[in-house]
Amino acid sequence: MTASIPDIQSVQPCGANTEALDRAEASCRARGASLTAIRREVLELLYRSPTGVKAYDLLARIKEARPGASPPTVYRALDFLIEQGLAHKIGRMNLFVACRHASHQIPSLFLVCPKCSGVTELQEQSVMSALSTSLAExxxxxxxxxxxxxxxxxxxxxxx
Amino acid sequence: MTASIPDIQSVQPCGANTEALDRAEASCRARGASLTAIRREVLELLYRSPTGVKAYDLLARIKEARPGASPPTVYRALDFLIEQGLAHKIGRMNLFVACRHASHQIPSLFLVCPKCSGVTELQEQSVMSALSTSLAExxxxxxxxxxxxxxxxxxxxxxx
DNA sequence: AATGCAATGTTATAACATTGCATTTGTGCC
DNA sequence: GGCACAAATGCAATGTTATAACATTGCATT
Structure with missing residues (x-):
């Protein structure tokens, strides 16, 4: 079989994302939550996947380091990250992406390409405020x- | 285990939806497609489900009349209906709804309620133009x- | 009859996600 | 340290959603 696992870029020369991970860890701590090893690893994989990842691809990656990992391992980590505003789920594609914007209080737009399924996060103050206003009205x-x-x-x- | 099938209203006194179904049939024909019996039945079930339906609930309903029906039976019909613009899939919920509006030339927003799956059309020039601009940029x-x-x-x- | 073609039937399986329960780990407290 | 408690993880099974792969039917055309 040897199915290749798509889309996640190979290990960086060094911890290119360490900063972001550390920030994430700090912000969790500030809220009384903890970014444990598994969660941190999942988040790191998300950071390396600019266009989103499927849960089972994440699982395959995680298994490389943790052979015992199972679906709940990944889904629990994802739930946590989403709860903490560090990741998003793109419903229609069953795709998970890291949030690219710092504190995630403001809603973001996710552009999902119907051709290639790539996901782009777009933070546009003007659009979102126009949208919120209209919705509220x-x-x-x-x-x-x-x-x-x-x-x-x-x-x-x-x-x- | 006798799971009850939720959400789809019982047969109407009479063909309350016949008109809409006939219109749908005509519009398919106009495009060289055909709204066959199965497709029409699925669409009818969608019309009766203001809050959206799950594929497997549809399947259960369809099976009442067609015991041989299987998942592909339903998914093919749904794919067809979506292709024809007669139905939508609500990504996050894995829910299917009939399209309640005619075809549109001007872009407009459709608000899908994640709780009750109701669909509201919102025509907001300002939002749409802000959106188009940002996307284009x-x-x-x-x-x-x-x-x-x-x-x-x-x-x-x-x-x- | 032979052919072509769209739709449907049939079986199996892929892909996505959750439940339930046992076990381990971390943390505050004595 | 040792204890109690909560949080996190391991693990097996299962539930849910969707598609692949291939066979068959029915009808229109030649």
Missing amino acids: AGHRLESPEVEISALCPKCVSVQ | AGHRLESPEVEISALCPKCVSVQ
């Missing part, structure tokens, strides 16, 4: 800080 | 004039 409310929108990515736009 | 492009957003509806906001 209509009596609606965003349910999650992740607003997914289907939009062709630059690559797929140009290929077309 | 980032090199992306909307793939369809219907932009679906997950947001709690007024009812569910107040119940919470």
Whole structure:
């Protein structure tokens, strides 16, 4: 079988993400939560996957270091990271992405490319505030800080 | 285990949806596609499910009339309906809903309530133009004039 | 009849996610 | 240190959602 695991970039020359990881750890601690080893490893994998990762691909990676890892291992870590605002789930693709923006109080737009399934996080104050205002006026409310929108990515736009 | 099948209302006094189904059939025909019996039955079930349906609940219903039905039976019908713009999948919920609006030339927002799955159309020039501008600047492009957003509806906001 | 083609039937399996319970680990307290 | 408690993890099984792969049917055309 030897299915290759797609999409996650190989190990960096060195801890390119260490800073971000350390920040994440600090922000967890500040909230009384702890970024344990497993969670940190999952977050690191997310950081290396700019376009999102599937849970079972994460699992395969995690298993390299922890042969005993099972689906709950990964899903629990993901749940934690999402709770902490450090990651997002892209519903329609069952894809997980790290949040690229510091404190995640502001909702972000996620552009999901219907062609290549790549995910781009776009933080646009103007759009989001216009959106929030309109929703509020209509009596609606965003349910999650992740607003997914289907939009062709630059690559797929140009290929077309 | 006799799981009860939730959510789909019982047969109407009479063909309350016949009109809509006939319109759907006509619009398929106009595009050279055909709304076959199975597809029509699935669409009818969707029409009766204002809050959206899960694929396997649909399957259970379809099986009442067609004992041989299997997952592909339903998924193929759903794929077809989505292709034809007659239905949508709500990503995060794995829920399918009938499309309640005619086809649109002007982009508009569709608010899908994650609680009750109700769909509201919101036409907000300002939001849409802000969105289009931001996307264009980032090199992306909307793939369809219907932009679906997950947001709690007024009812569910107040119940919470 | 032979062919072509779209739809459907049939079986199996892939892909995604959760439950339940046992065990270990971390932390505050004596 | 040793204890109690909560949090986190290990692990097996299962549940849920979706597709692959291939066979068959039915109908229109030649």
